[in-house]
């Protein structure tokens with residue numbers, strides 16, 4: 001992750017295409033990496049293939065969690081915090097509403113603000129609709145008075 005570039009070092013070993021860090025881990029484990037498992041670089045440097053820099057993740061989901069925690073730790077000093085997509089602030093998970101897929105995206109204060117904006121936008125739309133309606137049905141302001149006078 002980081003700059004988004006793939007800095008892994010590919011190698012060919014015993015007729016298969018793999019990576020230096022995979023071989024390192026397999027060497028330490030004494031067996032092949034299990035299916036679906038991946039290797040994480042603790043210092044986020046994919047070229048630092050020292051065994052002490054490598055962590056085996058059972059799957060990509062866990063691997064991504066490590067990346068998110070490392071990113072949070074670097075950004076705000078707390079691996080448990082999440083970044084709000086709206087205000088960009090790092091906050092604890094309890095400060096978030098989870099979206100449909102269970103991910104925190106927007107913090108509670110931002111959510112409240114966004115909802116207010118949404119309502120105001122729609123109120124403007126409603127007011128405009130009302131104005132247009134009146135303009136169409138009454139040629140002058142007097143039309144409103146006429147509407148309000150009792151029907152004889």
Ligand SMILES: [Zn+2]
Pocket residue numbers: 001039040041063067
């Ligand atoms: Zn990684």
Ligand SMILES: [Zn+2]
Pocket residue numbers: 084085086087088089106107108109110111
């Ligand atoms: Zn926010």
